[in-house]
Amino acid sequence: MVAVMENDSGRDKEMAAYLIKFHLEHLKTIILSSDPRLHYPLHIDFAELMDDNPPLAHLIFSQPTEYIPLFDESAIWAQKVIYDDFKKLENASVKAFVHVRINVCGSPLECPETFPSIGRVRVKHRGILLTLKGTVIRSGAVKMIEGEKIYECRVCKHRFKIYPEVETRNSVSRPTFCPSQNCESTRFQIVEDKKICHDYQEIKIQESTQVLGVGAIPRSVPVILKDDLVDIVKAGDDVIVTGVLTAKWSSDMRDVRCDLEPVLVANYVRRMNELKSDIDIPDDIIMKFKQFWSDFKDTPLKGRNAILQAICPQIFGLFTVKLAVALTLIGGVQHVDASGTKVRGESHLLLVGDPGTGKSQFLKFAAKLSNRSVITTGLGSTSAGLTVTAVKDGGEWMLEAGALVLADGGLCCIDEFDSMREHDRATIHEAMEQQTISVAKAGLVTTLSTRTIVFGATNPKGQYDPDQSLSVNTTLSGPLLSRFDIVLVLLDTKNPEWDAVVSSHILSEAQQDKGNHDENLSNIWSLTMLRRADVTSRYIRFVKGYFRPVLTKEAEKAISSYYQLQRRSATHNAARTTVRMLESLIRLAQAHARLMFRNEVTRLDAITAILCIESSMTTSAIVDSVGNALHSNFTENPDQEYAKQERLILEKLSCIDGFQEINIAEV
Structure with missing residues (x-):
């Protein structure tokens, strides 16, 4: 039983005075709101409360079930204090359902003791904020539960509230x-005239796998x-939840032991989705990025290759694979076309290769570069694992998110892609294309x-057959392959020459110290050690959030002409030469x-x-010999090499109508 005794009038006045002092505008907005039946949040910062009234802040932290x-x-009483100034206005009224929501982010409570990982929640955390x-990972349906009941003593006529208990499944004890x-x-x-009901929903949150070590199992609450x-x-949202840890009895199922399970009764919820793309890169790092490109303004492709x-x-x-990973x-x-349909900005990449070609290493490194990533395999994932x-939990159907939903706004790495089930x-x-998953399961x-x-x-x-299409070699359907950029x-x-170079590189790596690796290159990209992904990850996050490139007329003509040329010669790659190729070209160029x-x-x-798409085709429409992407290497003078490739491609594209305006002699 949780009963609210006679209010401490001193504390009540302190809380109301604090709200009037710091949140007067918010109180005015609540008073002028039209619907008195709604529940209104009143957000306060715990750091601000601690600066103004440390004893009160300590009581809310140590005894939240009593003082929240x-x-x-107190928020209702504060409304009554300032209500006289607004009572003549239309719709003005004192709202009975106001809830103070406490944000502890940026306060002293943001420490390991009061901000632990989900896997470290223990009994000592019970009863505090x-x-x-x-x-x-799971969201239940919204229900209606009975709220607090108001009892009156038959002897002294004293009225008091009894709140429902989580341990007894939100029932109110007499x-x-x-x-x-x-x-x-x-x-x-x-x-009876004071019967109150509340909206109620249960969700389940799981700690991020990126903060866990290898072999650790992510915990949930x-x-x-x-x-x-x-x-x-x-499902799929990143959240920060502040509340009170308590316990409740698990569902009484046959042959299943009934235990007390930890549960967090939320007071404040903050969605982090909109913060995922925020750039928290220091100004000095941004200045180093700009200085880096200033140093390479005459040889920009050499600077690109350093990255x-x-x-x-x-x-x-x-080189080809690393360029493809960076562009992906x-x-x-992302933009919206004339009909209002969103055209995705995210690119997709598929590596098809023999064993030992480094595919899984690229997957794991790409996951390090992304601020949010999920790694899974096609064969080891059930339908829940991917989508x-x-x-059914406690007699209620809930949706549980899979890898693609949990990676929303980030990267989903799928190894053994061809081993997926037909349903997946x-x-x-x-x-991949519409960037949504439509669900119709169990009435949800x-x-x-x-x-x-x-x-x-x-x-x-089996053995890759160059004479067959990519769809035959991978057993992946044409529509699925067309979705990859x-x-x-x-x-x-x-290749004896390539084998000799690679073996020399691997043997030299085993002999030399890590700190001496590629000293010249380390000086170029010198923000941190070359082997760490920190700088590259920061750079990718910065350019994604800072730049929104616009196509020039020359770029439009080149992309359009190449697309027309591919459509004319699309016999072997008919599954991939669709309008999606044109969108892929635009995304890769941007x-x-x-x-x-x-x-x-x-x-x-x-x-x-265009060169990336050419490498992606089993037969080329422009370049006579694309070469094996596995044997592509970094050239000493990439800017000179590019000039040759550009001249060759422009000569091939000049046969397309409307492309003659480009003067090849200028190249």
Whole structure:
């Protein structure tokens, strides 16, 4: 039984005075709101409260179950204090349902003791104001539960509230004695005209796998949301929840032991989705980025290659793959067409290669570069592991998010991509192109967001046959392959010269110290050690948030002409030469402009995007010999090499009508 005794009038006045002093405008907004039946939140910062009234802040932290309801009542009393100034206005009224929501972020409570990881929640955290951070993996339906009951003593006529208990599944116990002083009556009656109900929802949050070590199992905890907090988060959202840790009895199922389970009763919920793309890069680092490109203004492609060499540096060469990984992680600009349909800006990459070509290493390194990533395998994932499923918990159906939903706004790496079940292959079509997953399971019909980059890796079925199409070699359907912007084939062919270079590189790596590796390159990209992903990750996050490149006329002509040329010669690659190729070219060109630290897509970016698509095709429409992407290496003079490639491509494209305006002699 949780009973609210006679209010401490001193504390009540302190709380009301604090709200009037610091949150007067918010109180005015609540008073002038039209609907008196709604529940209104009143957000306060714990750091501000601690500066103004440290004893009160300590009481709220140490005894939240007693003082947070008192704070809610003080908000009602504060409304009454200032109501006289507004009572003549239309719709002005004192709202009875106001809830003080306490934000502890940025306060002294943001410490390991009161802000632990979900896996470290223990009994010692019970009863204090606790904050947990995690990802919503399950969301239940919104229910209506009975709220506090008001009892009246038949002897002394004292009225008091009894709140529902979580341990007894939100039931309200009848009081055993009168809380009033000098009254020991056990006779009570319920005040019927004051019956109150609340919205109620249960979700489950799980700690992020990126903060866990290898072999650690991510833990989860149920969270109870009430009133204005319900339905503000969904499966896949990153959240910070502040509340009170308590316990409740598990569901009474046959042959299952009934235990007390920890549960967090939320007071404040903050969605972190909109903060994922925020740039928290110091100004001095940004100045170093600008200085870096200032040093390479005459040889920009040499500067670009210095950045690319920091991607998976333990693997020698593979310039084409590293460029494709960088462009995929950076991505293009999402836009809305004339009909209002969103065109995705995220690119997708598929590596098809023989064993031992470094596919999994690229997957793991790309996950390090992304601020949010999920790694899974096609064969080891159920339908819940990749998309979403409906699970039954305590007699209620809930949605449980899979890898694509949990990676929303980040990167989803799928190894053994060809081993997915047929059901998952059908579902992933929508997730990759429309960036949503439509669910209709167990009566739950909804749509979840999957704005994620898909990075897949797979082995060819048996020996790769160049005479057959990519769809036959990988057993992946044409519609699925067309959704990938780049598909690189890495064939482990026998090349004595390449084998000698790679073996020398691996042996030299084993002999020399890490600090002496590529000293010249380390001086170029000298913000941190070359082997660490910190700088490259920061750079990718900065250019994604800072630049929104726009295509120039020259870039448009090059992309359009190449697309027309591919359509004319699309016999072997008919599954990939669709309108999606044109969108892929635009995304890759925009990504390369971002990589080059520009807000304008030039002809250089368009030609680079064309070369990436050429490497992605099993038969080329422009370049006579694309070569094996596995044997592609960094050149000493990339700017001179690019000039040759540009001249060759422009000569091939000059046969397209409308492209003659480009003067090839200028190149």
